Amino acid sequence: xxxxxxxxxxxxxxxxxxxxxxxxxxxxxxxxxxxxxxxxxxxxxxxxxxxxxxxxxxxxxxxxxxxxxxxxxxxxxxxxxxxxxxxxxxxxxxxxxxxxxxxxxxxxxxxxxxxxxxxxxxxxxxxxxxxxxxxxxxxxxxxxxxxxxxxxxxxxxxxxxxxxxxxxxxxxxxxxxxxxxxxxxxxxxxxxxxxxxxxxxxxxxxxxxxxxxxxxxxxxxxxxxxxxxxxxxxxxxxxxxxxxxxxxxxxxxxxxxxxxxxxxxxxxxxxxxxxxxxxxxxxxxxxxxxxxxxxxxxxxxxxxxxxxxxxxxxxxxxxxxxxxxxxxxxxxxxxxxxxxxxxxxxxxxxxxxx
Amino acid sequence: xxxxxxxxxxxxxxxxxxxxxxxxxxxxxxxxxxxxxxxxxxxxxxxxxxxxxxxxxxxxxxxxxxxxxxxxxxxxxxxxxxxxxxxxxxxxxxxxxxxxxxxxxxxxxxxxxxxxxxxxxxxxxxxxxxxxxxxxxxxxxxxxxxxxxxxxxxxxxxxxxxxxxxxxxxxxxxxxxxxxxxxxxxxxxxxxxxxxxxxxxxxxxxxxxxxxxxxxxxxxxxxxxxxxxxxxxxxxxxxxxxxxxxxxxxxxxxxxxxxxxxxxxxxxx
Numbered sequence: 099x100x101x102x103x104x105x106x107x108x109x110x111x112x113x114x115x116x117x118x119x120x121x122x123x124x125x126x127x128x129x130x131x132x133x134x135x136x137x138x139x140x141x142x143x144x145x146x147x148x149x150x151x152x153x154x155x156x157x158x159x160x161x162x163x164x165x166x167x168x169x170x171x172x173x174x175x176x177x178x179x180x181x182x183x184x185x186x187x188x189x190x191x192x193x194x195x196x197x198x199x200x201x202x203x204x205x206x207x208x209x210x211x212x213x214x215x216x217x218x219x220x221x222x223x224x225x226x227x228x229x230x231x232x233x234x235x236x237x238x239x240x241x242x243x244x245x246x247x248x249x250x251x252x253x254x255x256x257x258x259x260x261x262x263x264x265x266x267x268x269x270x271x272x273x274x275x276x277x278x279x280x281x282x283x284x285x286x287x288x289x290x291x292x293x294x295x296x297x298x299x300x301x302x303x304x305x306x307x308x309x310x311x312x313x314x315x316x317x318x319x320x321x322x323x324x325x326x327x328x329x330x331x332x333x334x335x336x337x338x339x340x341x342x343x344x345x346x347x348x349x350x351x352x353x354x355x356x357x358x359x360x361x362x363x364x365x366x367x368x369x370x371x372x373x374x375x376x377x378x379x380x381x382x383x384x385x386x387x388x389x390x391x392x393x394x395x396x397x398x399x400x401x402x403x404x405x406x407x408x409x410x411x412x413x414x415x416x417x418x419x420x421x422x423x424x425x426x427x428x429x430x431x432x433x434x435x436x437x438x439x440x441x442x443x444x445x446x447x448x449x450x451x452x
Numbered sequence: 453x454x455x456x457x458x459x460x461x462x463x464x465x466x467x468x469x470x471x472x473x474x475x476x477x478x479x480x481x482x483x484x485x486x487x488x489x490x491x492x493x494x495x496x497x498x499x500x501x502x503x504x505x506x507x508x509x510x511x512x513x514x515x516x517x518x519x520x521x522x523x524x525x526x527x528x529x530x531x532x533x534x535x536x537x538x539x540x541x542x543x544x545x546x547x548x549x550x551x552x553x554x555x556x557x558x559x560x561x562x563x564x565x566x567x568x569x570x571x572x573x574x575x576x577x578x579x580x581x582x583x584x585x586x587x588x589x590x591x592x593x594x595x596x597x598x599x600x601x602x603x604x605x606x607x608x609x610x611x612x613x614x615x616x617x618x619x620x621x622x623x624x625x626x627x628x629x630x631x632x633x634x635x636x637x638x639x640x641x642x643x644x645x646x647x648x649x650x651x652x653x654x655x656x657x658x659x660x661x662x663x664x665x666x667x668x669x670x671x672x673x674x675x676x677x678x679x680x681x682x683x684x685x686x687x688x689x690x691x692x693x694x695x696x697x698x699x700x701x702x703x704x705x706x707x708x709x710x711x712x713x714x715x716x717x718x719x720x721x
Contacts (some may be wrong), residue, residue: 122633306582312594314574319562321568331517331551332635333543333572342578402526 154323159249161374167355243377267366334404386431476525487694548637558617569634
C-alpha cells in the first residue's frame with residue numbers, strides 16, 4: 099500500500115537525475131532552460147488537476163494566478179525603496195531587504211524575494227477567495243465563468259498598468275537566493291541546480307498530492323465530484339472543500355509564477371492571457387483529468403515541445419485542438435494508451451455503422 | 453415515579469421524541485406540499501410515511517434532512533431546533549439518509565464509498581492528509597477497519613474493491629445503506645428504499661431495516677410497498693395533501709376506513 103504510493107515518486111527522482119546526467123554527458127545542457135520552465139508550468143497544471151480532476155471544478159483563469167505570483171514578485175523585488183526611508187528603517191533590521199546595483203551601478207534597495215513570495219501568496223489567497231466565495235456554493239460551471247472573467251481582468255490590468263511594465267512586463271527581476279549557494283537564477287552556471295529546484299517543487303507536490311488524494315479530504319473531494327448531493331448528506335461541507343482546493347490550486351499557480359519570474363528574470367502579459375489558461379486546462383485533460391501523473395507528464399511534455407517551438411506560430415491553436423480532440427476521443431486522457439485506442443476504435447466503428 | 457415530580461411527566465413526554473416538527477409548511481408555487489405538519493418520531497421506532505403521490509412524503513423527508521427549507525414551522529432533533537440547517541450540518545448530528553434514486557459515488561470502490569460515510573466520525577483535514585503523519589494514518593486505518601466491518605455486516609465484503617457503479621442495482625442500494633450506517637447515525641431517513649427491487653431483494657431489505665432498528669437506530673421510511681410497510685413499521689403515518697390523515701400501529705391503519713378510502717384501496721381492507 100505505502101510502497102505503491104511512494105514508489106512512483108522514487109521513480110520520478112531517478113528519472114530526473116538520469117535525464118540530467120544524460121543531457122550533461124551529451125552536452126545538451128541548453129535543454130535545461132526549457133525543461134525548467136516546463137516544470138514550473140506543470141506545477142500550475144498539477145494544482146489545476148486537483149481542482150478539475152478531484153473536485154470537479156473548472157478554472158479558466160489559472161494563468162491569472164500565475165501572473166499574480168509572477169508580477170507581485172517582479173514588482174516587489176525590483177521596486178527601489180531607497181527613496182522611502184521609513185520602509186527601509188523598518189524592514190532592514192528584519193533582514194527583509196536586499197541591496198543590489200542596477201545596470202548603471204546605482205544602489206538599489208528592494209524587498210527580499212522571500213517577503214515578496216509571502217505577499218504574493220497572501221494576495222493570491224485574497225483574490226481566490228474573492229473570486230471563489232460568491233460562486234462556489236452554486237452547482238454547475240459558475241466557477242469556470244467567474245475565473246474566465248477574472249483571468250481577462252488580470253490580463254488587462256497587467257497590460258494597462260504603467261507600474262507593471264504594460265506590454266513589456268518586467269525584464270530585470272533579480273535572482274532569488276534560497277539559501278547558501280542555492281539560488282533561482284537563469285544564468286548558465288545555475289542551469290543544473292535550477293533544473294533540480296524546479297523538479298524538487300514538483301516532487302514535493304506529487305508526494306503531498308499522492309497523500310492527499312488517498313486521505314479523508316481527498317475522498318471527500320472525489321465524492322463531491324461524483325455527487326454533491328450525496329456528499330452533502332454524508333456531512334461533507336461541500337462549499338468549504340471546493341473553496342479550499344481552489345485556493346490550494348491558486349497557490350500552486352502563484353508559486354510557479356514567482357519562481358518562473360525569478361528564474362527567467364522577468365514576466366510579461368503573455369503569461370496572463372486566456373490562451374495560457376486554456377493551455378493549462380488542455381494539459382490536465384490530456385493527462386486524464388483525475389490523474390496527477392498524467393497532468394505532470396503532459397505538462398512537461400507539451401510545454402517543452404511548445405517552448406522548443408515545435409508548434410510554430412500555431413502554438414495556441416495546437417493546445418485548443420488538443421482540448422477538443424481529448425474531449426471527443428479520449429476523455430480519459432492520452433496517458434492510458436490501450437484504453438484510448440479501444441475508445442477511438444469504438445468511435446470509428448460506431449460512425450461507420452451509422 | 454416520575455409523576456411525583458411536578459411537571460416531570462410533561463417533560464418526559466416531550467423528551468422522548470427523537471425528532472419532531474411543529475407546524476411545518478412548504479409551498480411549491482401554488483402547491484401546498486406540506487401543510488401544518490406535526491410529525492413526532494419516537495426513539496427506537498421504525499416510522500413509515502405513506503400516502504398517495506404528491507402527499508408530501510419526500511418533501512417532508514427532504515426538509516428534515518435539510519435539502520429543502522420549510523416555508524414556516526420548525527424541526528427539532530433531540531429537542532434542539534435544526535430548522536433551516538444545511539444538509540452537512542444536519543448529517544453531522546447523526547442524521548443519515550438514502551435517496552429515492554440511489555446516489556453512490558460510482559467510480560469509487562465500494563470500500564471507498566463506505567469510507568466517505570465515516571467522514572463525520574473522523575477529523576483529518578487537508579494538511580493532515582497531505583503530510584500523512586502517524587496520527588492521520590492511524591485514523592485512516594480506523595476508517596478502513598470500520599468500513600470493512602460494516603461491509604461484512606451487510607454481506608458486501610467480497611465487493612469491497614469493486615467500483616460501486618459496476619454492482620447490480622440491488623447491491624448498489626445495499627452499499628448506500630452501508631454508507632449511511634457508517635455514519636453511526638441515530639436517525640436514518642429512507643426514501644423509497646424498495647423501489648425497483650424484486651420480491652427477494654425486498655425481503656432482504658425488510659430484514660435489514662428491522663436489524664438496523666435493533667442496532668438502536670431510529671428509522672423514518674417513505675415507502676409505497678404496503679406489505680413491506682405493514683411488516684416492519686412500529687408506527688405508520690398517513691399523509692394526505694401535506695397533512696396527517698391518520699397515524700397508528702400498522703394494524704390500526706389497515707382498519708381505518710378513511711385511509712382505505714383515500715389510499716389503500718379495497719384489496720388492503
